[in-house]
Amino acid sequence: MEARGLWLSISGCLFMAALGFGFAHWTGSAAIFLDGVFSLVSFVMSLIMLIVSKLIRRSADRRFPFGYASFEPAFNVLQSMVIVGVMLMALSSAVAALYQGGRTLDAGRATIYAAIASTGCLAVYLVLRRIAKQTGSSLIEVDSFAWMMDGVLSGVVLIAFTLVWQFGDALGDWLPFVDSWMVIAMVILMLPVPIRILYRNLLEVLLAAPPIGVQRTIRRAFRDAMHDIPGRDWSLSITKTGRSIYLHARILIDEDRYAASIEQADVWRELITERMAEFVAEQEFDVVFTTDATYIG
Template sequence: MRKEQKALRISLFGVVFFVALALGFAVYTGSDAILFDGIYSLVSFATALLTIKVAKLAERPDDDNFHFGYTTLEPTLNLFKSLITIVVCVYAAVEALQRFLTGGTEAEYGWAVVYGLLATSGCFIVAMLLRKYGRDSRSDLVNVESKAWFVDALLSASVLLGFIFAWTISKSSYAHYAPYVDPLLLMIIVALALPIPGKIFLNSLREVIVMAPPPDVVDEIGERLIPTLAHVPHDLIEYRVNKRGRNTYLLVHVLVSDEFELHSIEKLDDIRRKSSAQMKEWNPEIVMDVLFVKDKTLIY
């Protein structure tokens, strides 16, 4: 949790810095592409504040209002953040298209190149830091923040390459084409950026509407789970998976065979305890309920 909070503070401070940097350069250079980069960072700043709040809530145990804990807020926040990003990107693309069709935008491309160098290197550094913290803390919130910074780094890199090109042609006989570079560049940036928040939106939507994780994730869980219950005489082991933020919930039904002998409830508790311990050793965020049944109709 400490690593998660530290990563989110890094993200917040980074956003504040890059918002100021982008808006300052946008005013000085007159570039819509840099302005969009700043607005994107500003949106990230607003959602970063929410992310820190939700991360603290997710640490709370369940209560009368949230019977399964507060981790269900995480996919809801990620869904909201990705949706806002998509809306901002689409709006920027429409604006860029209109400017392109009306003659383009004049900009100070030399200083824009300087901005591109600073922003690209800075965003990639923050994205890599958050990726490391996200991997260490196993936090979906930090992982989504890392992806958001990676998108921002791609935006800045695209801005940099475009401005180098625009600055080059502005010094040539094709200078009259230079104003078209800024809106064209912005449309290219949006096309590059949209798939990442789009994927986050779809993954978060799966969790919000309680869909199962992707088949490869479910299959891997099954490969880990079945051996932990293999010693129990059974005819079938049925499991259902639901990912809620950082937690992965398993509902496991063990259809015991005729050879299964129950001497005490403590024996069932021991089976559950050992199976859960082995699964948590693989993934500490696993939450399991194991039910033993003899009647198959109770499973389906």
């Protein structure tokens, strides 16, 4: 299901890139050219995403003893950085065009492009959103959000080009600057999205703790899982990488159980792991029993 969604995104990006570059050449619009560049970047990144989606399913091995889950946020960081770079280049080009007298464009043809683009992007978004809910894939979730943003912005461009097409004469000498200002507005509106994705996924690459809401849910579940385990204190370290959560629990056992056997400790560990199965797989959950209180802090 996830692979089908990725192939849909790849095909859609290739089509939208060809459509964007064709209409950009036909109309002379930098805003449409920017849309085409975004689609081309998305096409290349979607191809890489297809490889990443296969990698993260691999089991741990000697080269990556903790598995391949970190490839997912690492890819999202790369994708966000590329998008931010493209947007900043488009912004500098638009500002330069303002100082050079603006650009002329064919608003009628540009309106046709925006109508096709907005409809196509929103259709792909609806399909990917459904796949993301069914699979729980953050790759598809991020990709579907990008398609939604592209569709909404294409809709805004459609409205703007329609107004220019119908009332362009009223703009007079301002008409050549409309396209550049549209590019600037698109960049300002879109820039916070890849920056937010970049920040969130960079934290995961750096093994930071997940959002506080996730931590509270897991700690509450762990506290419940400990209800009949002879531990007088415990601490829990939590990290999230892609769709995998890693827990490291340190349990200070009761003094009267200091002589417990290793077999008994294994029973307790298996019991806790079974109770926490909703959040982590066994290889993502380490449980350490200790008699040293300083190890808990």
